[in-house]
Amino acid sequence: MATKLPSSGALPDGEAPGCDPSGLLLVHRIFRWLYRELPLLVRDVKAGDTARSAIVGDYAKLDFFALHLHHETEDTVLWDRLTARDPGCAVHVDQMRAQHAEVAAQLERIEPQLAPWVATADPALRDSFATDIEALRDTLYAHLGQEEDDIMPVAEKVLSQREWDELEAHTRTALTARRKEFSRDVLSLQLGLLLASVPEGEREEWFRANVPAPIRLLYLLLMKRRYDRAMQELYPGRPVPAMV
Numbered sequence: 089m090a091t092k093l094p095s096s097g098a099l100p101d102g103e104a105p106g107c108d109p110s111g112l113l114l115v116h117r118i119f120r121w122l123y124r125e126l127p128l129l130v131r132d133v134k135a136g137d138t139a140r141s142a143i144v145g146d147y148a149k150l151d152f153f154a155l156h157l158h159h160e161t162e163d164t165v166l167w168d169r170l171t172a173r174d175p176g177c178a179v180h181v182d183q184m185r186a187q188h189a190e191v192a193a194q195l196e197r198i199e200p201q202l203a204p205w206v207a208t209a210d211p212a213l214r215d216s217f218a219t220d221i222e223a224l225r226d227t228l229y230a231h232l233g234q235e236e237d238d239i240m241p242v243a244e245k246v247l248s249q250r251e252w253d254e255l256e257a258h259t260r261t262a263l264t265a266r267r268k269e270f271s272r273d274v275l276s277l278q279l280g281l282l283l284a285s286v287p288e289g290e291r292e293e294w295f296r297a298n299v300p301a302p303i304r305l306l307y308l309l310l311m312k313r314r315y316d317r318a319m320q321e322l323y324p325g326r327p328v329p330a331m332v
Contacts, residue, residue: 099248105173107252109240111298114285115158116232121285121331122151123225127218129322135211143321145206146271148221152199153270155228159188161258165251170239173246180238187231194224273314279307280315284331 099105129144167185171178198220205213243252267274279299286294295304319328 100250103248103250105246105248107244107247107249109243109252111256112240113236114282116236117285117331118281119155119158119228119232121281121329122154123221123228125322125329126151127221127225130205130214130218130221133209133214135214136209138207138209141206141209141214145202147318147322148202150270150272150274150277152195152202153266155191156195157259157262159191161255161262163188165254165258166239166243169247169251170242174242177239177242180234180242184231184235184239187227187234190227191224191231194220194227198224272318273311276307276311276314277318279303279311280318281331284328287332 126148130148133140133144162184167181171181198217201213201217201220204210205217263274263278283291283295299307323329
């Protein structure tokens, strides 16, 4: 259960309303891609191929964690502030909370299926697992679209840039704290996926504008290789499906 920040109808001293929430569109693009691809990857695992189910399972675990974290961040940082600043947004925030609860309920059904399927690569378990992920995908697609239509325009008007940036800071802190729980480098994956979510012609400009120079250097020297290796692991011998 997320611990909510105290609500306040007033902006902190020295801060002005107005922020750029466009980075959320990139995050949503990643989630649409992850949950479009995941059931396909699961269904592609042949009966009894536990080596392959283990690989896909590792990334499924990351996908589930990322979705939990994204929603926990919004629950903690965003909703109370929006309704305090713009009470007219409360109906949409209530819908967002309800949709988060539905996503959580679907994940609660899905996640216990992961370990038995990974251990056996049983085709009946595989198909049930993939079908439930597809149902989650459909729920998530509807939720993300409504959030873009009803929440982002309000946030853009009533939150300061520092307040909006707290969503990213919360995510980064949680990823850093929990990265050792996973067998893949989650920070390399996060940055690689963000870059993949930007149209190719805009990617270099976005990289320079949004990623500090030391992290850019680290990405080019190390993190990009880790990201590329992960994509090759997921899509051996074939191109990685485009995100944009």
